[in-house]
Amino acid sequence: MDALNFLIEIAFDLFLITVLLRIWLQASRADFYNPMSQFVVKVTNPLILPLRRILPTLGHWDLASIVLAYAVGIGKIIALSSLTAGMLPMVSDIIIMGLAVVLFQFLSLLFWITIIRAIMSWFNTGYHPMTALMAQLTEPFLAPIRRIIPPIGGLDLSVLVLIVAIQFARILLNNLFSMGMGL
Template sequence: MNAIHFLIDVVFDLFLIVVILRLWMQAARVDYYNPMSQFVVKVTNPLVVPLRTILPSKGKWDLACLALTFLVAIAKILLLTKGLLGLVPPVSDLLLMSVALVISQFLSVLFWLVLIMALMSWFTQGYHPIMAMLQQLTQPFLAPIRRIIPPIGGLDLSVLVLVIAIQFVRILLGNLLGIGI
């Protein structure tokens, strides 16, 4: 059973990450022609496009993609609880668990993107499409920190502050919900 649990967990988490990235990229207006953007769009289009007939976009938020995010989280939770344990959680618990899962996954993706961007900034020179995308995605989170803590002697501490804040929020959510996030 552990092997099946692992596979379900990995497959749904990977797809949830891609759907979250699509939603985030659309909200941040990331360059559509970036190779990473093209990958994310092509992977998620088979499920997002049919949902768009039911749920249109509102401003910069793609409601179909947002709904898909929660549908994937709910499907994962149902497969892991009903399929493996034989239990079906109440609807209120299912919704709360799906929100916690999406927030946790978003914070995890944000953590890794910030870390990858920081590491890539040491090695890349000139324009790199992945670096451009990472900067577009993380800039809304780093800019407010940079206004409070400007670079000191050429050292940008905003990444460190953001990583600490992400981990703090993840731990706080885990404590509030009584789960290990």
């Protein structure tokens, strides 16, 4: 049973990460021709294109992608709940837990992309498409921090501040969602 839970969780998480990356790539206006961007678009297009006929795009936000991410979060909750408990939680709990899944997955994605970008910056000697894409994704979060805390002696503390902020947000959201769920 644990192995099946693991497989279901991984399948939902990987697809949710891909959909969240698509939302993030579009919102940050990242390079569409980057190989990673092309992969994300090709994987998500089969579900997003039909949704796009119904849901419009508002500015930088693709509502079809957002709805799909939320649906994947809800699907994960329903699949895991029906497998482990044999019964579904209340609809209001599923709605809240689906939102929590999406938010926590985005914060996890932001955390790891920030960490990977920082590590890659130590070894990067030239242009690499993956480094450029990670810079396009994280720069909207790091630039405001750099305006407040400039690099000190060549050491950029914005990554550290962002990581602390992400962890703080995860703890705060965990507390809010667990109080809202009565856990």
